[in-house]
Amino acid sequence: QKEVEQDPGPLSVPEGAIVSLNCTYSNSAFQYFMWYRQYSRKGPELLMYTYSSGNKEDGRFTAQVDKSSKYISLFIRDSQPSDSATYLCAMTGRDDKIIFGKGTRLHILP
Amino acid sequence: GAGVSQSPSNKVTEKGKDVELRCDPISGHTALYWYRQSLGQGLEFLIYFQGNSAPDKSGLPSDRFSAERTGGSVSTLTIQRTQQEDSAVYLCASSPSGEGDRYGYTFGSGTRLTVV
Numbered sequence: 600q601k602e603v604e605q606d607p608g609p610l611s612v613p614e615g616a617i618v619s620l621n622c623t624y625s626n627s628a629f630q631y632f633m634w635y636r637q638y639s640r641k642g643p644e645l646l647m648y649t650y651s652s653g654n655k656e657d658g659r660f661t662a663q664v665d666k667s668s669k670y671i672s673l674f675i676r677d678s679q680p681s682d683s684a685t686y687l688c689a690m691t692g693r694d695d696k697i698i699f700g701k702g703t704r705l706h707i708l709p
Numbered sequence: 710g711a712g713v714s715q716s717p718s719n720k721v722t723e724k725g726k727d728v729e730l731r732c733d734p735i736s737g738h739t740a741l742y743w744y745r746q747s748l749g750q751g752l753e754f755l756i757y758f759q760g761n762s763a764p765d766k767s768g769l770p771s772d773r774f775s776a777e778r779t780g781g782s783v784s785t786l787t788i789q790r791t792q793q794e795d796s797a798v799y800l801c802a803s804s805p806s807g808e809g810d811r812y813g814y815t816f817g818s819g820t821r822l823t824v825v
């Protein structure tokens with residue numbers, strides 16, 4: 600079993616819809632959770648990071664962590680065509696080595 | 710610099726040749742990371758530098774791969790005797806102190822390597 604599982608998609612949704620992106624993980628030592636966004640031919644950029652279980656909101660983006668289920672989510676409200684990108688979840692424990700999911704390709708249809 | 714700079718942005722090389730990929734991290738960032746991103750494979754960790762030392766080389770796929778960092782700044786990833794399976798995007802990232810859990814990484818745009 601891989602440490603981090605993420606559905607590669609592609610996921611296509613109409614503009615304005617709520618998007619839900621998810622990852623599961625197996626290592627209970629993971630404490631810090633991140634979401635990166637990667638546009639085509641660009642490097643990933645950090646979108647959000649969280650530490651504890653619960654929700655963290657930043658504008659149209661909400662990151663959710665459920666440590667008991669080893670499940671994290673990223674929600675995008677009022678999705679825009681400019682949100683079309685690959686979204687990678689990432690997480691780390693005490694050793695500071697960040698483990699990435701494979702990424703989910705998201706297409707927002709105008 | 711303002712961001713992480715990688716060069717070249719694209720590299721096409723013949724099988725068996727050596728290649729050097731360069732990364733110039735954000736000024737003052739002590740930690741530097743190399744990742745490889747292949748289609749459908751996600752980000753594969755290669756090596757981590759803290760200053761000029763590489764405490765974690767566990768991700769280097771074979772002894773054809775090596776990396777160095779000088780002056781706590783620029784890093785070079787060298788691939789000797791390239792093979793077609795080395796074709797991928799090689800990404801470099803840096804962070805202020807290596808505590809990636811708190812800060813996350815800043816990535817460059819990558820070098821797209823194609824071995825023909």
